[in-house]
Amino acid sequence: MLIADLRAHLTNKFVQVYDEFMPLCAHDFQTASFLSNLFWWSEVIDKEPERCGWLYKTAADLKQELGLSRRGYEKVRRALLRLGLVQYRRGGVHGRMHWHLNRDVLLEKIYELRGIPLPSAHSRYHHDRDNFRLPKFIPLDLWHAYLDMRAEAGKKAGNGAKKAAIKQLSALHNDKLDLHPIMEMTILKGWLGFFPPAQKQTGRPSESDRKAQEERTKRELAAAAAEHKKQPKPPPDKPDKGVAIEKMQEAMQKLGIKKSAQ
Numbered sequence: 001m002l003i004a005d006l007r008a009h010l011t012n013k014f015v016q017v018y019d020e021f022m023p024l025c026a027h028d029f030q031t032a033s034f035l036s037n038l039f040w041w042s043e044v045i046d047k048e049p050e051r052c053g054w055l056y057k058t059a060a061d062l063k064q065e066l067g068l069s070r071r072g073y074e075k076v077r078r079a080l081l082r083l084g085l086v087q088y089r090r091g092g093v094h095g096r097m098h099w100h101l102n103r104d105v106l107l108e109k110i111y112e113l114r115g116i117p118l119p120s121a122h123s124r125y126h127h128d129r130d131n132f133r134l135p136k137f138i139p140l141d142l143w144h145a146y147l148d149m150r151a152e153a154g155k156k157a158g159n160g161a162k163k164a165a166i167k168q169l170s171a172l173h174n175d176k177l178d179l180h181p182i183m184e185m186t187i188l189k190g191w192l193g194f195f196p197p198a199q200k201q202t203g204r205p206s207e208s209d210r211k212a213q214e215e216r217t218k219r220e221l222a223a224a225a226a227e228h229k230k231q232p233k234p235p236p237d238k239p240d241k242g243v244a245i246e247k248m249q250e251a252m253q254k255l256g257i258k259k260s261a262q
Helices: 003-007 029-045 059-066 070-083 103-114 140-152 159-174 179-189 207-230 241-254
Strands: 054-056 086-091 096-101 125-127 133-135
Touching (some): 003 029, 003 103, 029 070, 054 086, 159 179
16 A cells, blocks of 8 residues: 555645544654654655665654654654554664554554544555565465465565566456466466466477477478488498308299209
8 A cells, every 4th residue: 555545544634743643642742743754754665666665764863853862762663563553673784773654554543543434445556474565466365375485495586576576467467367377377386487378387498489499300300311312322232152052042942943963
């Protein structure tokens, strides 16, 4: 889900925090302010899908932008974690604190606060267990099974491999093909890519390659036959003299001719 999708469910009034964020954060201004700040920066990060919604905030950033001390942002973090609204981890070369806003949880909390049912989401995307964004036409259960298969084969899919796989699946989806059997076959065979039903596993020749190979084989056989015709035929072997006499005697016996006395 993109921040732009979620923004449509909020009121237009925005001074320091959204109206919904204050009661959601038990009217704690620091927590609501940090949530609004995280919300704003998450929309910026949505323009870089390879970051999967993660952004970093150092203690100096939080001090400058929100006036939060170390004790202050630790209190805010505990409050948002209890609500299930954020994830955090240290990453990068300098071990900076990275944050991720749980958009689906935030949307549920907003409508729970309003006391009305949650509407169906209109976002064209969802996120896998690594918070990597992918189109909703890709079934998450099969996507995760594909990631598990690759990990078990020792070829864990990074962001680059995921982008390549999504590109293949998008092309197949645009061709009006059902992705379920295609993904199931890939998982079953242990392939790294996704292919239409008529296409063979990577490494096997396609139909055009097979026909080209047949033509090359025919040309090679014809050339070998022509070369064989050009070679001179060896002279016939002369029969052994003893064998020739035996054959002549057998022929004379059949004709009733007696051997003359020597």
